[in-house]
Amino acid sequence: MLIMNGPVDDAGHEDPGHPERPDRLRAVVSGVEDLHLGDDLTLVEPYTATRAELTRVHEGSYLDELGAFCYEGGGNIDEDTYATYDSWSLAQYAAGAGLAVVEEMRRHDGAVGFIATRPPGHHALRDRAMGFCLLNNIAVTAAALTGEGERVLILDWDVHHGNGTQSIFWNDPNVLYVSTHQWPLYPGSGGAREIGGPDALGLTVNLPLPAGATGDVVRQALDQVASPVVDQFDPTWVLVSAGYDAHRLDPLAELALSGGDFAALAAMAAGFAPRPGRLAFFLEGGYDLSALRGSVAATLGAVVGSDFRPEEPTTGGLGVDEVHRAQSERGVALRIALGSDPGEDFL
Amino acid sequence: MNQPLRTIAVGFDGSPSAELAVRWSFALARQLDARVVLVHAVGLLQRLEGADAPERFLESVHRLADEVGFDRRRLGWHVTDGDACSVLLRATDEPIGADLLVVGSRGQGVHAGLMLGSTSLQLAERATIPLVIVPAGRDAD
Ligand SMILES: [Zn+2]
Numbered sequence: 001m002l003i004m005n006g007p008v009d010d011a012g013h014e015d016p017g018h019p020e021r022p023d024r025l026r027a028v029v030s031g032v033e034d035l036h037l038g039d040d041l042t043l044v045e046p047y048t049a050t051r052a053e054l055t056r057v058h059e060g061s062y063l064d065e066l067g068a069f070c071y072e073g074g075g076n077i078d079e080d081t082y083a084t085y086d087s088w089s090l091a092q093y094a095a096g097a098g099l100a101v102v103e104e105m106r107r108h109d110g111a112v113g114f115i116a117t118r119p120p121g122h123h124a125l126r127d128r129a130m131g132f133c134l135l136n137n138i139a140v141t142a143a144a145l146t147g148e149g150e151r152v153l154i155l156d157w158d159v160h161h162g163n164g165t166q167s168i169f170w171n172d173p174n175v176l177y178v179s180t181h182q183w184p185l186y187p188g189s190g191g192a193r194e195i196g197g198p199d200a201l202g203l204t205v206n207l208p209l210p211a212g213a214t215g216d217v218v219r220q221a222l223d224q225v226a227s228p229v230v231d232q233f234d235p236t237w238v239l240v241s242a243g244y245d246a247h248r249l250d251p252l253a254e255l256a257l258s259g260g261d262f263a264a265l266a267a268m269a270a271g272f273a274p275r276p277g278r279l280a281f282f283l284e285g286g287y288d289l290s291a292l293r294g295s296v297a298a299t300l301g302a303v304v305g306s307d308f309r310p311e312e313p314t315t316g317g318l319g320v321d322e323v324h325r326a327q328s329e330r331g332v333a334l335r336i337a338l339g340s341d342p343g344e345d346f347l
Numbered sequence: 348m349n350q351p352l353r354t355i356a357v358g359f360d361g362s363p364s365a366e367l368a369v370r371w372s373f374a375l376a377r378q379l380d381a382r383v384v385l386v387h388a389v390g391l392l393q394r395l396e397g398a399d400a401p402e403r404f405l406e407s408v409h410r411l412a413d414e415v416g417f418d419r420r421r422l423g424w425h426v427t428d429g430d431a432c433s434v435l436l437r438a439t440d441e442p443i444g445a446d447l448l449v450v451g452s453r454g455q456g457v458h459a460g461l462m463l464g465s466t467s468l469q470l471a472e473r474a475t476i477p478l479v480i481v482p483a484g485r486d487a488d
Contacts, residue, residue, distance in 0.1 A: 018392075019392075019395065078390075078430065078431070078466070079360065079390050079392065079393075079431070080390045080391040080392050080430075128469070130430050131391055131430065132391065160391070163433075184427065184428045185428050186389065186390055186391045186394075186428050186429055186430065187428075187429050187430050187433060188388075188427065188428050188429025188430070188433050188434060188437075189429075189433065251394070251395060252391060252394045252395065253394065
């Protein structure tokens with residue numbers, strides 16, 4: 001069964017010509033419809049995250065400022081990021097959707113969650129909007145879960161590094177953050193040497209990949225570098241920052257994945273979960289509408305059971321050397337942080 | 348200040364406000380015999396404008412340098428992917444090694460008077476080297 005947040009009218013969060021636009025969500029919904037799930041699809045009522053739920057991951061003063069800015073009509077927050085009069089309430093819906101979906105998942109055996117909202121969230125910092133993101137949606141749900149004693153793996157396969165999520169959980173021993181992303185690329189963070197704060201050493205896993213990397217390379221990076229960390233961390237929940245801008249058709253980046261690769265990645269994510277019913281996907285980026293539709297269907301079809309046939313997975317691209325380099329840089333950074341290596345060969 | 352100021356890093360996004368910051372930096376650099384490194388952050392949306400967008404910025408910077416007679420050999424140009432604030436904060440590191448950051452008071456297309464996304468205010472909070480914010484002139488609006 002797929003449990004998804006019910007629709008809200010998001011037309012008010014739009015800046016003409018901006019790629020983060022309402023049509024994205026329509027493409028996503030079409031992708032879900034392509035699975036013909038019938039009674040196996042449950043929509044939950046829209047839910048607005050409360051201030052208490054938001055302040056687990058955001059500064060209260062930032063929430064006040066963002067709310068006031070939208071109330072006054074909004075505008076450009078930085079050269080990439082906009083907000084409108086409606087953005088504040090839509091961002092609160094986006095941040096609350098994961099909470100409502102997780103609650104509903106607990107009432108069903110083995111359900112998969114899908115949170116299809118905008119604006120996206122993984123660039124949003126505690127005190128700052130950036131990279132099209134206003135509130136960090138996945139972080140709001142992850143923080144609610146850790147507050148209940150859960151250990152949460154966040155797997156972020158958006159083509160951009162989720163700097164906001166990484167920074168929010170940098171020193172949190174109950175969250176493992178794993179990101180595959182193109183590098184160099186916005187926002188510029190996400191090097192393999194970024195491994196987490198003193199209380200969470202090793203619980204940030206960054207796998208930067210070059211332009212042209214294919215799906216097999218992304219899977220190899222996860223298998224080789226992230227899997228052992230996931231096994232050791234032993235998550236009780238798996239949340240995925242599912243951006244689809246790593247698709248080869250996406251206009252904002254140059255990774256070379258296909259819909260079939262997202263099916264394979266979704267299956268890997270399911271393998272990281274301790275048991276069925278502990279896996280939820282959060283929409284992040286993805287700006288080519290047909291790629292978005294096909295990749296969403298591929299992702300969810302792989303984990304809910306469906307006869308949807310995605311594009312073929314991709315192989316043979318660049319990045320194998322970078323995976324090995326990330327692994328060794330990470331190892332050296334860990335040894336230095338733990339004080340067991342003077343790090344001469346590293347510096 | 349004990350050490351001489353050798354390298355001035357200026358945030359440059361092509362906006363009128365950034366041009367003022369560049370002019371101010373050229374004037375200071377000439378007095379101090381310092382280098383000026385223009386730092387340009389490639390954001391998310393700039394990817395849609397094509398790969399030659401930074402080159403167009405470089406042309407306008409060269410034009411500015413020639414206009415005020417600033418020696419191009421003392422001028423550096425650093426383009427990197429990221430948001431403006433993080434990229435400028437890293438200008439203290441190699442290869443730039445800046446001793447001073449200079450920015451305009453308002454970025455390209457950004458809402459006037461907004462604290463929320465203001466690169467200059469965020470830098471003021473986080474910079475580890477001195478920062479100069481060059482205000483927009485009255486007639487620059
Ligand atoms: Zn993205």
